[in-house]
Amino acid sequence: MAELFELETHAWPEAYGDEARPRVGFFTDTSVCIGCKACEVACKEWNHVPEDGLDFTGDSYDNTGELSANTWRHVAFIEQPTRVDGVQAEADGGFRWLMASDVCKHCTSAACLDVCPTGALFRTEFGTVVIQEDVCNGCGYCVSACPFGVIDRREGDGRAWKCTLCYDRLKDGQEPACAKACPTDSIQFGELDDLRERAQGRLADLRGAGVEEARLYGDDPSDGVGGFGAFFLLLDEPETYGLPPDPVVTTRDLGDMYRTAAVAAGALLVGVAAAFAGGRK
Amino acid sequence: MNRGRGEAAMVPRAEPASYYGRPVIKAPVWSAEVPWYLFAGGLAGASAVLGTAADAAGNHTLARRAWLLASAGVTASPPLLVSDLGRPERFLNMMRVFKVTSPMSVGSWILAASGGATTVATAHELFGWFGRLGPLAKLASTALGPALATYTGVLVADTAVPAWHEARRELPFVFAGSAMASAGAASLALTPRSHAAPARRLALAGAALELGAAEAMTHGLGRLGEVYRTGRAGRLARASRALTAVGAGLIGARGRRSRAIAVAGGAAVLAGSACQRWAVFEAGRASAADPKYTVGPQRERLATSD
Amino acid sequence: SEDKWFHDSVHSYTNASTILREDFRDTEDLDGLFSGYDPETGTYDPGSWQYEGLEIGAAAGQREQGVGLTGEQAHGAHGGELKGAELRHGEPPDVDDTLEDPRCIFQVVKRHYSRYTPEMVERVCGVPRESFLEVAEALCENSGRERTSAFCYAVGWTQHTVGVQNIRAAAIVQLLLGNIGRPGGGILALRGHSSIQGSTDIPTLYNILPGYLPMPSSQRETTLDRYAERNSPRTGFWANTRGYLVSLLKAWWGDAATAENEFCFGHLPRLSGDHSHYQTVAAMNDGEVEGYFVMGENPAVGSANGRMQRLGLAKLDWLVVRDFTETETAAFWHESPEIESGELRTEDIGTEVFLMPAATHTEKDGTFTNTQRLLQWHHKAVEPPADTRSELWFMHQLTLRVKQKLADSSEPRDRAILDLVWDYPTEGPHGDPSADAVLAEIGGFDAQGKSLSDYLPLADDGSTRCGCWIYAGCYADGVNQTARRRPGQEQSWVAPEWAWAWPMNRRILYNRASADPAGRPWSERKRYVWWDEGEGRWTGPDVPDFTPDKRPDYIPPEGARGPDALRGDAPFIMQADGRAWLFAPTGLTDGPLPTHYEPHESLFDNPLYGRRSNPARQRLDRPENPYNREDGRFPYVFTTYRLTEHHTAGQMSRTLPYLSELQPEFFCEVSPELAAERGLEHGDWATIVTSRAAVEARVLVTERIPPLRVEGRIVHQVGLPYHWGGMGYSTGDAANDLLGVAMDSNVQIGEYKAATCDIRPGRRPRGADVRRLVEEYRDG
Numbered sequence A: 001m002a003e004l005f006e007l008e009t010h011a012w013p014e015a016y017g018d019e020a021r022p023r024v025g026f027f028t029d030t031s032v033c034i035g036c037k038a039c040e041v042a043c044k045e046w047n048h049v050p051e052d053g054l055d056f057t058g059d060s061y062d063n064t065g066e067l068s069a070n071t072w073r074h075v076a077f078i079e080q081p082t083r084v085d086g087v088q089a090e091a092d093g094g095f096r097w098l099m100a101s102d103v104c105k106h107c108t109s110a111a112c113l114d115v116c117p118t119g120a121l122f123r124t125e126f127g128t129v130v131i132q133e134d135v136c137n138g139c140g141y142c143v144s145a146c147p148f149g150v151i152d153r154r155e156g157d158g159r160a161w162k163c164t165l166c167y168d169r170l171k172d173g174q175e176p177a178c179a180k181a182c183p184t185d186s187i188q189f190g191e192l193d194d195l196r197e198r199a200q201g202r203l204a205d206l207r208g209a210g211v212e213e214a215r216l217y218g219d220d221p222s223d224g225v226g227g228f229g230a231f232f233l234l235l236d237e238p239e240t241y242g243l244p245p246d247p248v249v250t251t252r253d254l255g256d257m258y259r260t261a262a263v264a265a266g267a268l269l270v271g272v273a274a275a276f277a278g279g280r281k
Numbered sequence B: 001m002n003r004g005r006g007e008a009a010m011v012p013r014a015e016p017a018s019y020y021g022r023p024v025i026k027a028p029v030w031s032a033e034v035p036w037y038l039f040a041g042g043l044a045g046a047s048a049v050l051g052t053a054a055d056a057a058g059n060h061t062l063a064r065r066a067w068l069l070a071s072a073g074v075t076a077s078p079p080l081l082v083s084d085l086g087r088p089e090r091f092l093n094m095m096r097v098f099k100v101t102s103p104m105s106v107g108s109w110i111l112a113a114s115g116g117a118t119t120v121a122t123a124h125e126l127f128g129w130f131g132r133l134g135p136l137a138k139l140a141s142t143a144l145g146p147a148l149a150t151y152t153g154v155l156v157a158d159t160a161v162p163a164w165h166e167a168r169r170e171l172p173f174v175f176a177g178s179a180m181a182s183a184g185a186a187s188l189a190l191t192p193r194s195h196a197a198p199a200r201r202l203a204l205a206g207a208a209l210e211l212g213a214a215e216a217m218t219h220g221l222g223r224l225g226e227v228y229r230t231g232r233a234g235r236l237a238r239a240s241r242a243l244t245a246v247g248a249g250l251i252g253a254r255g256r257r258s259r260a261i262a263v264a265g266g267a268a269v270l271a272g273s274a275c276q277r278w279a280v281f282e283a284g285r286a287s288a289a290d291p292k293y294t295v296g297p298q299r300e301r302l303a304t305s306d
Numbered sequence C: 001s002e003d004k005w006f007h008d009s010v011h012s013y014t015n016a017s018t019i020l021r022e023d024f025r026d027t028e029d030l031d032g033l034f035s036g037y038d039p040e041t042g043t044y045d046p047g048s049w050q051y052e053g054l055e056i057g058a059a060a061g062q063r064e065q066g067v068g069l070t071g072e073q074a075h076g077a078h079g080g081e082l083k084g085a086e087l088r089h090g091e092p093p094d095v096d097d098t099l100e101d102p103r104c105i106f107q108v109v110k111r112h113y114s115r116y117t118p119e120m121v122e123r124v125c126g127v128p129r130e131s132f133l134e135v136a137e138a139l140c141e142n143s144g145r146e147r148t149s150a151f152c153y154a155v156g157w158t159q160h161t162v163g164v165q166n167i168r169a170a171a172i173v174q175l176l177l178g179n180i181g182r183p184g185g186g187i188l189a190l191r192g193h194s195s196i197q198g199s200t201d202i203p204t205l206y207n208i209l210p211g212y213l214p215m216p217s218s219q220r221e222t223t224l225d226r227y228a229e230r231n232s233p234r235t236g237f238w239a240n241t242r243g244y245l246v247s248l249l250k251a252w253w254g255d256a257a258t259a260e261n262e263f264c265f266g267h268l269p270r271l272s273g274d275h276s277h278y279q280t281v282a283a284m285n286d287g288e289v290e291g292y293f294v295m296g297e298n299p300a301v302g303s304a305n306g307r308m309q310r311l312g313l314a315k316l317d318w319l320v321v322r323d324f325t326e327t328e329t330a331a332f333w334h335e336s337p338e339i340e341s342g343e344l345r346t347e348d349i350g351t352e353v354f355l356m357p358a359a360t361h362t363e364k365d366g367t368f369t370n371t372q373r374l375l376q377w378h379h380k381a382v383e384p385p386a387d388t389r390s391e392l393w394f395m396h397q398l399t400l401r402v403k404q405k406l407a408d409s410s411e412p413r414d415r416a417i418l419d420l421v422w423d424y425p426t427e428g429p430h431g432d433p434s435a436d437a438v439l440a441e442i443g444g445f446d447a448q449g450k451s452l453s454d455y456l457p458l459a460d461d462g463s464t465r466c467g468c469w470i471y472a473g474c475y476a477d478g479v480n481q482t483a484r485r486r487p488g489q490e491q492s493w494v495a496p497e498w499a500w501a502w503p504m505n506r507r508i509l510y511n512r513a514s515a516d517p518a519g520r521p522w523s524e525r526k527r528y529v530w531w532d533e534g535e536g537r538w539t540g541p542d543v544p545d546f547t548p549d550k551r552p553d554y555i556p557p558e559g560a561r562g563p564d565a566l567r568g569d570a571p572f573i574m575q576a577d578g579r580a581w582l583f584a585p586t587g588l589t590d591g592p593l594p595t596h597y598e599p600h601e602s603l604f605d606n607p608l609y610g611r612r613s614n615p616a617r618q619r620l621d622r623p624e625n626p627y628n629r630e631d632g633r634f635p636y637v638f639t640t641y642r643l644t645e646h647h648t649a650g651q652m653s654r655t656l657p658y659l660s661e662l663q664p665e666f667f668c669e670v671s672p673e674l675a676a677e678r679g680l681e682h683g684d685w686a687t688i689v690t691s692r693a694a695v696e697a698r699v700l701v702t703e704r705i706p707p708l709r710v711e712g713r714i715v716h717q718v719g720l721p722y723h724w725g726g727m728g729y730s731t732g733d734a735a736n737d738l739l740g741v742a743m744d745s746n747v748q749i750g751e752y753k754a755a756t757c758d759i760r761p762g763r764r765p766r767g768a769d770v771r772r773l774v775e776e777y778r779d780g
Ligand SMILES: Nc1nc2c(c(=O)[nH]1)N[C@H]1C(S)=C(S)[C@@H](COP(=O)(O)OP(=O)(O)OC[C@H]3O[C@@H](n4cnc5c(=O)[nH]c(N)nc54)[C@H](O)[C@@H]3O)O[C@H]1N2
Pocket: C153, C154, C155, C156, C157, C190, C191, C192, C193, C639, C640, C641, C642, C643, C644, C645, C646, C647, C648, C753
């Protein structure tokens, strides 16, 4: 009942006072991802995420498809060939096979968390976004609120599930399972400030080496979700990887929406009143 | 297989716009209960206001019917909402917190309060129960009614679903109009001609607002408006428009004279209102399913901001 | 030629200057054959490949024709040369230091490769010449005094009828560039299974003994003396072969091994012929094999020509499979394509199958030896559950029980088992023999029973015991050296205290080559092992691979023996001439120099020679192993490979839901062009056919598998991951059913990387019809 009139979702670090820990997250550098999917498997092993079905998709080597209640890390495979006369002509192969491991962004302004009516979703002392599975009632609001299609309701279980950023491991001073398993350090775990700095360095290196298409995605605290807790270095446009180019936390516009609704409610009142007023004769 | 086999000729070349045509966001997991709830909540909210107004105007014949409709609406709503939950037995977890950032939380409290108030108010109206509590409940129900009828516009708009979020400026008006139209139409159908004039006028005003706001919404969505013109949502939107217009036409032209026509017109407006909620619901799903509706508007936004 | 080779290194450290015999003929002279070829047997007499005036002995395991390391072990360490060469002051009798004599190796090699140009590469391989040049230039730029490059290879190079020669080609390139024996250099076999290197060093092979000692031949090595004489060169470190073998015999037979009974040399099995994997399977099909142990292998899926494998299993009396699951090999009698087609019927199969549950690596102690020859100890984390037991437990129990059964026997042939010293302490709830004790035995003991610290003291008088001479010292000071885990930051960059490397904890072999002939580092950047004049010793962060106090300017006196017969500037101390071999005068069965040949099944002639395929390749001409005809009915090339998500024959991955969901079905990869040509639908099914089998796979049309332009013609490829079979959680047809058995003649590795096939849309026929389809293709 103490929480009854909580008007704001748990803010980090304010709500935690002394217990607040530095905000942590991921920098996923897709330029070194080899598509081994160790992250996917490590995540499932550690978190007991169920198997998702034996579906052959034909989408390159991606038989997972997307993040979901049963997939908290998803490795995308993108084939980008350039060929001449149907024969591999260019000396460098002229072909790219992009791989990228996607995950919950642990948004600074997390729509899923904002809209959760039960308080099941909360922000941890590490600044991450986690669902309490014993509270979630499966209302599904978070599913439609997430601008990245990350969180989803699990068939047969009814509750929403997503990456916890291995909250249990963080509490034990361990890095998340996916980062631990990643053999190339494509997934780098750490304090967000450090990661942002590292990412800038990496970007500069790549650009220096002539990889013009390298770009950071989600590292900017002024973007529509206030910056991602888990951000990326990509080699193509975000949508190529199935990511939204300009995600915005839906609750950014919530004040306006409430005001609009108030006006509409007023219109309703006026309309009813007018129905009687108009009938006076 | 997530998609039909043999659909593509090879590992499709990565188009700049999507990852194998997969949606960027998740489709809403809500099912049929939700559009029906949108309808029921709207009917209840507007009916409560109508009831109070009728009371005030001394039109008790209309008031009784309006209160009955209001309590029918608030009675139907919770089961609809609960059964749509993944874990219905945890419905009460909604009441753990009150979160303004969550329209669903706000709405749960509105519905809970409105449900209680409306039930007491109706009992008072019909049987004179609850003594001095009755008028208070009516007051509360009247105050909550417009909120109950319009918050649902915020509920769906406060998502990443393009057809909903991008319609956030119009949706509350669409829902308000639709609620007024349904409350007016339903009361009209139930009320003898002699006492039905305010209901008729409410139905007409509501229909006008609903049609106007829906048009503005579709227009305002720009290219995204396509989801209201095509597919299931398109069919539902057209049906809604036709039913509402025809119903309103009947009511406006002949509703004063013929009870039968008033009933028919009322039924059409009511159906139009239901189709409206379904159209919005289906449009949301369609817009979530195709990545171009997510990526397109964002790209346009980026292009204009650069 | 651009003269990019490392002159000083090549001059001093390779056999470039050695003159060859006059009767040697190159493939350039004989249109694709070297001198010595016998068309009757399809084999070479390597006599004419020798140095002028000197006979260099044959290599380990290669003394009998067609007897060599097999399969996976093919990329194992090589034993080097055993037989004596008469060097004069450390030099072969006939050399030309100017490298100009047309019969000197440098000139022979140069002539041999003069037509192997970037243009030829493009013609033969379909690799654009620019791509080839880019790689070649990068390699040259990163080699020399200041820089080194390494070659890392795996089975893309080995699984060919020219597999061994492919690695030899890398050796020649690395020697020309001076990349051997130096930090950052070398040729590294990326070993497949976790201890494949270990199971070559202490072999699971029929033809070598621990430490690459040859298995004695039934014909020629009837006595210990004969064996020692035939296998001990007078020069180099193999000169002490007798000491290594006697120490091994003492480790095995202990007090029963005495000088009087040749240290039980007679107890050793003898080689009578080729008993490699595929030959054994052929013998099974002939009904000549009674019983078969399969421990940690799944040949019904993992070996070429799966049908031949399974038909062979059906002719055994008994089969023991030790594994974690019921593998396709264990299940052949009720779940296999032959059962499905009706070719085999369960009720007709007489093989008694024993499936024994095995403990996993986390459930037992032991070592893994990796490609760097690093022995790393792993500790048991949990006890094996239920009836699962470790290999050690199984072998221990088996031996004890066989010993018990034979206890009353007076047959001489049973002495080999009865005399075995079998006194391992046991531990744990299951009575596992102590892996630690086994390692200590392998590491060896001196006359006082103290653990050896290296192999140098190994004696041929029976005073020392050692289970594997190259591993001597892995238990030095009575301490398990392989279990060392000192972090890299706490020691030198070579990290000698992380685990233990054979031999003598040496991390880079032949590291004397990291210094110039005078003993100075080639460059400061690449200094590693060098001559310290003040101390009069070789020094550096690693253990020098050289006689520690042999001066760089040492010249052997007349008649010197063993290591003393090699010069101070001859780093390749396991070779009888102390030099690295650009040209291999002996040791290979299919030629002294790598030469281009097409695969056994190919769509192309050889543009370089009249010989299409390797003339010495091993065929298996049997009814179960037909080869594809070349009349156009198999117009495509297919290759097999791995996926990250699965492991080899699949029982360690296809049984696991988390891995199965990532690659749920057997599929084939084809180009859009081939798909269009054959009407294959992306995501649908295709049937791939050879003379051996027809299998079905889901179609993945992808531009990653481009058609190649070879000899001006477009050739289409079909790519097949080889992990699927009928048992497990994710199941499917097996790619290996398609392959025939065609082998390299040195190590009998199969040609899994290239063969011909046809591909057609749709699923394969069911039941007996599938054989009919295959026969139609084969004979129709
Ligand atoms: N995930 C996973 N890892 C494994 C294994 C596994 O099954 N799964 N198996 C382990 C084992 S046992 C082994 S031996 C290793 C093998 O490791 P790899 O050798 O990497 O195995 P492959 O995928 O069979 O073949 C590698 C490549 O050889 C190339 N190739 C084919 N023909 C030629 C050729 O003529 N020349 C050249 N240069 N390349 C060619 C193909 O392009 C193919 O991609 O992997 C080990 N690691």
